[in-house]
Structures are given as structure tokens and as C-alpha cells.
Amino acid sequence: MTAAAELVFATATEADVPALVALVxxxxxxxxSRAGWTTEADLLDGQRTDPEGVRxxxxxxxxxxxxxALPKDTGAAPAPLLACCQLQHRPDPRGPGVAYFGMFAxxxxxxxxxxxxxxxxHAERTARTVWQVERMEMQVITARTDLIAWYERRGYTRTGERTPFPYGDERFGLPRRPDLEFERLVKPLGG
Incomplete structure (x- = not known):
């Protein structure tokens, strides 16, 4: 595909909402979604996000x-989005806060x-630089063992802290099975 060094990272704006929703x-x-390995098509139907949530x-x-995205050619239309993520600075009584990582696609x-x-x-570096946080956290559906293993190979650990999937709230999708739940994963962000 492309070397990671060629990627162009930018902060999303309102104009990016339609492309972000389509990407996610x-x-x-x-x-x-079955063309890639991150599909949740066997677990959930319905939407993963919506314009209001992205906005x-x-x-x-x-x-x-x-x-x-990839760099655009001079005079060309903007390059299509290849990926995205959301970072959120959350308070933590034990220190400078924590960065939450989400909307990763x-x-x-x-x-x-x-x-x-x-x-x-890039997200980890940004969280350390912008907010001086000491750790990153996320929630992953426990049935996504392949995705959890991917994060573990990158230094994230399972906490055992689980929260139920929001059954009945169609903003998060339409579950295809009754046993969905999230687990919190964390990683220290050393300097």
C-alpha cells in the first residue's frame, strides 16, 4: 500500500464529517467491511456512528x-481518507489525566x-505532547479477540473492567448476539 512515513495526519473539521462517517x-x-479484518459484521448490524456523533x-x-490520508498531488482533489481516530482528554484524580482512544478506523x-x-x-505521541498524560485507554468489545490481541502486541493490557453493551440504543448498532460487552484496555505512555 504505502509507507507509514508518507501518511498525512490532520485535525478533522466540520467539512470532514461525511467522509469520516463513511470511513468508520x-x-x-x-x-x-469484510474486505478488512476489523469487521464487526458478524456481531452487529446497523450503524457504527452518525454525523451528529462525529460532529x-x-x-x-x-x-x-x-x-x-496520503499526500495529494499538486492541483488534485483532496486524497480520500485512509484512517481516523478520536482522542479525548479525561480527568484522572491520580495525575494529569488520561487520553481516551476511540473512533479508530x-x-x-x-x-x-x-x-x-x-x-x-501518532495518537499516543499526540496525547503525551498535547495533554502530558501518562496513559491511554480504550474500550473494545470482548468478542473481538483478534483486535484485543493486536492492541496487546502494541503494549495495551486488559484490565478485566467490563461494561455492558448498550442494548436497545440503536446509535451503537443492532446486536446479533446477546453476550456483547466492552473491556477497558490501558497502556502507560512513558516519555
Whole structure:
């Protein structure tokens, strides 16, 4: 695909909302998501996100949404988004806070080329630089053992802290099975 060094990282704006929604949906829902390994099509139907949720994330004064694309050719239209993620600074009584990592998506046809690892590393550096936080955390559906293993290979640990999936709230999708739950993963962000 492309070398991670060629990726262009930017902070999302309101103009990016439609492309972000399309990217996240394509990476997790429906048949198109099966082109990559991050699909949740066997676990959930319905939406993964919506324009309002993405707009809220972009407008959050304690967070930012990162877009990832290839460099555009001079005079060409903007390059399509390859990946994205959301970072949110959350308070922590034990220190300078924690960075929450979410809305992570890589285009299904670009998965497996190191883009996801580059985005995660960029997010960790950004959280340390911007907020001086000492750790990053996220929530992952426990049934996603392959995804959890991917994060573990990058230094994240399972906490055993679980929260139920929000059954009945269609904003998060339509579960295809009754046993979905989230587990919190964390990673220290040493200097």
C-alpha cells in the first residue's frame, strides 16, 4: 500500500464529517467491511456512528479527531481518507489525566499495511505532547479477540473492567448476539 512515513495526519473539521462517517461505517459494518479484518459484521448490524456523533467529537473542547490520508498531488482533489481516530482528554484524580482512544478506523482495503499501527503511535505521541498524560485507554468489545490481541502486541493490557453493551440504543448498532460487552484496555505512555 504505502509507507507509514508518507501518511498525512490532520485535525478533522466540520467539512470532514461525511467522509469520516463513511470511513468508520465501511471499516466495521456491512459487507464492505469484510474486505478488512476489523469487521464487526458478524456481531452487529446497523450503524457504527452518525454525523451528529462525529460532529460532537470534532467540536469537543477536550478532544480532537485525527484524519489520515496520503499526500495529494499538486492541483488534485483532496486524497480520500485512509484512517481516523478520536482522542479525548479525561480527568484522572491520580495525575494529569488520561487520553481516551476511540473512533479508530482504517479503510478495509488499506488494512494490513501498517497504517493502523502508525495511527495508534501518532495518537499516543499526540496525547503525551498535547495533554502530558501518562496513559491511554480504550474500550473494545470482548468478542473481538483478534483486535484485543493486536492492541496487546502494541503494549495495551486488559484490565478485566467490563461494561455492558448498550442494548436497545440503536446509535451503537443492532446486536446479533446477546453476550456483547466492552473491556477497558490501558497502556502507560512513558516519555
Amino acid at each position: 461505517e465501511s471499516a466495521y459494518r456491512g459487507e464492505s 460532537d467529537a470534532i467540536g469537543d473542547p477536550d478532544g480532537l479527531v485525527v484524519t489520515v 482504517v479503510s478495509p482495503t488499506a488494512q494490513g499495511a501498517g497504517i493502523g499501527a502508525a495511527v495508534l503511535a
